[in-house]
Amino acid sequence: MSNNVSDLLLDGNVAAQLLQRIFVPDITLAKIRCDSCDCVSGVGALTLDASPMGAVLKCADCESDLMRAVDTPRGLWLEMTGARCLLF
Numbered sequence: 001m002s003n004n005v006s007d008l009l010l011d012g013n014v015a016a017q018l019l020q021r022i023f024v025p026d027i028t029l030a031k032i033r034c035d036s037c038d039c040v041s042g043v044g045a046l047t048l049d050a051s052p053m054g055a056v057l058k059c060a061d062c063e064s065d066l067m068r069a070v071d072t073p074r075g076l077w078l079e080m081t082g083a084r085c086l087l088f
């Protein structure tokens with residue numbers, strides 16, 4: 001085992017296999033923890049506020065915004081600052 005910290009710093013490509021396990025499965029089966037009220041809900045049970053600008057998924061308990069998804073000509077954006085974590 002190396003004691004050199006720089007040996008542990010790799011680029012993001014090395015995490016691809018782990019990230020595919022997180023993002024490829026059915027997202028509606030994942031659990032999400034609200035950063036505001038700390039409750040845990042199934043993503044499929046969240047309230048959706050749909051608009052032409054995109055989709056906002058809200059906490060079922062406190063109605064805080066957990067996830068915002070927008071499809072733009074420059075790419076698909078996902079913002080999750082209202083969520084503490086996702087569990088798959």
Ligand SMILES: [Zn+2]
Nearest residue numbers: 034037059062
């Ligand atoms: Zn909440």
